[in-house]
Amino acid sequence: MRIQCAFFWALFLLFELIQVTKNPIEYFFDFWNYFDMVSICFNGFIISNHVFMYLKIDGETTFGLAAIATLIMWWKLLYWFRLFDTTSFYIRLITETMKDISFFVIILMTFLLCFANCIYLLN
Numbered sequence: 001m002r003i004q005c006a007f008f009w010a011l012f013l014l015f016e017l018i019q020v021t022k023n024p025i026e027y028f029f030d031f032w033n034y035f036d037m038v039s040i041c042f043n044g045f046i047i048s049n050h051v052f053m054y055l056k057i058d059g060e061t062t063f064g065l066a067a068i069a070t071l072i073m074w075w076k077l078l079y080w081f082r083l084f085d086t087t088s089f090y091i092r093l094i095t096e097t098m099k100d101i102s103f104f105v106i107i108l109m110t111f112l113l114c115f116a117n118c119i120y121l122l123n
Contacts, residue, residue, distance in 0.1 A: 035075060
């Protein structure tokens with residue numbers, strides 16, 4: 001299983017390197033490519049540290065990093081749903097909704113932090 005994970009990780013890395021060499025300027029201006037780079041780094045670190053044990057990391061930290069890496073890979077799967085006619089409308093609908101409520105979320109987070117700070121001071 002480790003060899004299979006390492007093989008697919010290397011294949012994904014090769015795919016990203018081909019994209020970078022073909023058009024490096026456009027590659028770094030696309031927002032979704034940063035998810036690819038972070039996914040490569042997290043998965044490469046988790047796989048290599050599990051195999052070679054070069055850093056002494058406790059189980060909770062490893063599980064946290066694996067959870068972030070898994071979340072990014074699922075997020076990329078949602079991104080790939082844009083390719084299909086039946087799902088592209090819904091993905092576009094979700095992304096446009098997230099863009100429209102972004103300022104509301106900023107204001108909401110400010111209010112939440114304000115009240116959280118007051119409650120923290122009272123305790």
